[in-house]
Amino acid sequence: MRPMSNVNRFSPQSYSETEAAAALGISVSRLRELLDRYVFTSGNTRPASIEFTSSDLLLLGYWNNLAQPRTSKVIPMPKRR
Numbered sequence: 295m296r297p298m299s300n301v302n303r304f305s306p307q308s309y310s311e312t313e314a315a316a317a318l319g320i321s322v323s324r325l326r327e328l329l330d331r332y333v334f335t336s337g338n339t340r341p342a343s344i345e346f347t348s349s350d351l352l353l354l355g356y357w358n359n360l361a362q363p364r365t366s367k368v369i370p371m372p373k374r375r
Contacts, residue, residue, distance in 0.1 A: 308345040318355050328357050 309317060315325040326340065334340045346354070 308347060309351065311344055311346075314346040314351055314354070317351055318358060320358055324358070325354065328354055332357050 311322055311325060315322045318325065329340055329344070
């Protein structure tokens, strides 16, 4: 595992749609679906060309995983009374 201080040295500063989709392991059409669902709402249209940062990919990956069924072995803690 590489140290966090070296992350910027090995990853690009920005990603195109194709690069972002590849980094997330999804198709470009799925990436655009996520953008339309969570970012470009209320009548805002998606621009023709978008650049993404690594932070954007983190959030897009989270949104993509929301749609997948949970197979986690983590047991949720009960609410306190």
